[in-house]
Each structure stands twice: as C-alpha cells, then as structure tokens.
Amino acid sequence: MKKVLLGLFIILFLGLSGGLGYYFYKKSNTDPVVYKTEAPFETEIVKKTVATGSIVPRKEVQVKSQVSGIVQELYAEAGEVVKKGQLLAKIKIVPNMVSVNNAETQLQTAKLNFNEAKRELARYEQLYEQKVIPEQEYQKYKADYNLKREALQAAESNLLLVREGASRKSGQSSNLVYSTIDGMLLDVPVKVGTSIIERNNFNEGTTIATVADMRSLIFEGKIDESEVGKLKENMDLLLTIGAIENRVFDAKLEYIAPKGVLEEGSIKFPIRAKVLLDEKDFIRAGYSANADIVLDKRDKVLAIKESMLKFDKDQPYVEVETAPQVFEKRVIKTGLSDGINIEVVSGLDKKEKIKVPDANIASI
Structure with missing residues (x-):
C-alpha cells in the first residue's frame, strides 16, 4: 500500500514539474x-453646437379676397414669379339677396329725393331770377339738390358693388385679386369653381395664393437652454440641408428669443439667422436644416x-x-x-x- 501511494506521489510530482516547465518555457518565448x-x-479646432430647424422666406404673405363668391379665373400658377399689383384671380360674386334688396330700396329712395330736390330747385330758380326770393334762400335749395344728387350716385355705386363688386366712381373692382408683393407663388390652394369667403373683421377669409420673396431666406430653429448663453448676434452658422447633399451654406445669426418655450420636457429658445446665398443658389421653402453654430475657433x-x-x-x-x-x-x-x-x-x-x-x- 505504501509503495502504491509513493508511486502516485511521484507521478503527480513529475506531472506538475512538467507543466510548470512548459509554462515557463512558453513565457520565456513570448514576444515583448x-x-x-x-x-x-x-x-x-472648432467648438460648435447644433440647432435644428427649417428654411423659410423672410417675407411671406397670404393673398385673400375682399369679397365672397366663386373663383371664376386664375391667372397664375404655383412656382411663377409675380410682381406687386399683378392680377392673380377673378372672383364671380354671388350677391346676397338681402343686401341687393336693401341696396335697390336705397337707390329708389335716393331717386325720389333727387327728383323732388330737382323740381324744387327749378321752381326756386325761377323765383330767384324774378327777384322774388333772396339769393341766400335760393342757395339753400341748390345745396340740397347737390346733396341729393351725391346720395343718388352713392346708392347707384353701392348697388353695383353688391351685384358685381365694382365701383363706377373709383373704376376699381373688388372682385379682382392682386399680388401685394414681388415674389414667387408658393401655393395656389384654390381651383376655378371653388367657393371662397371674404376677409373681414370676423374671419381670415379664404387664401387665394401664398407669395414669398425667395431671394431673402432665413433659418428658423431652436437651441437648448444649456447652449443659448454662449450665443450672440452676428455669429457664423454653417447650414446643412438634408435635401441638398455635399453643400454647406453660410448664415449669420441675427435673433435670439428672450423667452424660451417648453418642448419635449426641456426649455428651448427660438433663433433666426440670415441665409447667405449666391446668385445661382435656389432653395425651396420648408427644407429642414441643421445649423452648426461656431462658439469658438482656433x-x-x-x-x-x-x-x-x-x-x-x-x-x-x-x-x-x-x-x-x-x-x-x-x-x-x-x-x-x-x-x-x-x-x-x-x-x-x-x-x-x-x-x-x-x-x-x-x-x-
């Protein structure tokens, strides 16, 4: 039994010795x-922050009609460049029968008053020529005649306006829609035959066209409150527009909002920057963009x-x-x-x- 245990011990010792020898051999041959x-x-080195936003025209207006009715003619399409005062649309007026009836009644009353004043003036004119009445009394009837004549002309113009949207005295038609600025037609949301509502104190009215100056574009975006304190006006911006690849546009920061807005759980401040374009550049309104704002540079x-x-x-x-x-x-x-x-x-x-x-x- 002792010989068996001794043999096992010797075998174990030799095995451990061989393993250690192999380990140290490999260790000595490992590359340093x-x-x-x-x-x-x-x-x-440029330190910058990023603001997300979009490219919009600095001057964009919605052209609306002054009268209600139906679009009779359209003289321009989206994408066309128009001038201030250029005719865009003609509206066919659908007159309100109550308004027409009131205007006709006023016209009839004005005619009766005018005819009566005309007869009175003719009678007193003869008396004045015969030296029966003084000039002062004659002038009173002459002034009344002139007032009744003006009232008649006003009633006729009012009826014409109600029916056709045109004024005989001014020579202008309120059913014609003109562009109010020079620019490009971004959108003409109505079609021929569309019913529209006039612009007044109670509603905004139907938009006939949207016109914008596409040569003066701005970047509108928002920046986190942690970065807004590092910004100041006239800082340089580098605009990357997703729809325009391999091109970076320069911009100049011109406005930082004094008040932030809560958005997605954090306070963000609106900013605005002028986009610096070359003569050949054309950017469509509404493109999304990222602005790299240079905070410091070495x-x-x-x-x-x-x-x-x-x-x-x-x-x-x-x-x-x-x-x-x-x-x-x-x-x-x-x-x-x-x-x-x-x-x-x-x-x-x-x-x-x-x-x-x-x-x-x-x-x-």
Missing part, C-alpha cells in the same frame, strides 16, 4: 509588448486626440516616450476641444511621442 505612440499635430494650434488624455485628480496628463518603449508621466495644460481633438497649450513639443492608452501590438 510594444505600445503604440502618436505625435502631436497642428490642426484647426487656427493652426498644437493638438492631440482627446482619447489620449489621462487624469489624476482632475489634472490632465499623458505618457511621453523618453526612450524606446520607456514612458514618463507628463502633466500638460489643455485648451479648446471639439470632442475629438483637444488643444495643447503647454507641456508638449511637436516632436515628442505619446503613448496611446489601451492600445498595443505584439512585436514580430
């Missing part, structure tokens, strides 16, 4: 670790990748190579960062190499 290094570099500064930084009690440092694969801790002073690269103010030289954290390769 070689750490990657990178050198500082000169670059441009040109040709020494920088490293921000991922290479390490911290010791909030003190940034890097590991600088002093000899091949020998590194020392070096505290540095940093400046502006764009989230990828960070400016090195002091503590590093352009020719020095820095250890890349958590990156190594096995040497061959």
